[in-house]
Amino acid sequence: MSNPTSQGNLPNALSSALPNAAGPEPLICGRFTLTFERPLVMGILNATPDSFSDGGRYLAFDDALRRAEQMLSDGVDMIDIGGESTRPGAPPVALEEELERVIPLVERLKGANVPLSIDTYKPEVMRHALAAGADLINDVWGFRMPGAIDAVRESNCGLCVMHMLGEPRTMQVGEPDYVDVVREVREFLQARCTELEAAGVAKARISVDPGFGFGKSVVEHNYTLLAHLRETAPVAADGTPYPILAGMSRKSMLGALVNRPAAERVAASVAAAVCAAQQGAAIIRVHDVAATVDALKVWGAMRDAARH
Secondary structure (H helix, E strand, O other): OOOOOHHHHOOHHHHHHOOOOOOOOOEEEOOEEEOOOOOEEEEEEEOOOOOOOOOOOOOOHHHHHHHHHHHHHOOOOEEEEEOOOOOOOOOOOOHHHHHHHHHHHHHHHOOOOOOEEEEOOOHHHHHHHHHHOOOEEEEOOOOOOOOHHHHHHOOOOEEEEEOOOOOOOOOOOOOOOOOOHHHHHHHHHHHHHHHHHHOOOOHHHEEEEOOOOOOOOOOHHHHHHHHOHHHHOOEOOOOOEOOEEEOOOOOHHHHHHHOOOHHHOHHHHHHHHHHHHHOOOOEEEEOOHHHHHHHHHHHHHHHHHHOO
């Protein structure tokens, strides 16, 4: 299969609404090479019973497929499949159970002509997912688990390295403490990217995520990271920053401001997505694909008009 860019999978109207913007360097992502003339929309597909926003809705295989089909119709650029919730306090899931949730979805959706991401920290899930056709591994542990780097080293998959303070069951217990959250997140990501490259992973395969809500105070740390999003990205040896993935959709950082339950945070999530685009995000991970795609069309048209 050739390496199409994700841009070719969208309606012409969206491609033409957001042209010619200089973005991060391209990201090698399995079967695809992603370019970032505009931010790409990653749709969340949780095949879990307990995710904070949509847990249980897409646990059944047919329901998950219908959800994926809807996201494709709505113009999604990438689909992120998860079989284990990483919400605060989430319990771990057994390896076999996670595999049963995600591998059939990868096998069925790999013909959809969009990159498929797997949200996992388990090396064995990474290996099986890549063998099944996944294009990107999205790891909340930043490839720190023993065997994680070995699981991805020899493939051509993209990697998303996320910052997390602590681990999902305890990361929001007590008050997360930083002297300078932007600097500390960047230094952590820099160290992880350096280790990956030293292990033989090409820089062009790596993206980073500051980890909104993963061991951060709900308002102060999260919004400081959003305001300084570009500064959270480490810089590779060639002097270019790694592409940034931003995931704030329906999270408590939004609920704290709008005082609405997760399912009613669509408007806040779309606003956060536009803010992330303005602050340099290359990929924006969302539940509400159609609304986000529409909002980014408007933002992109404004951005491009300002350049003329």
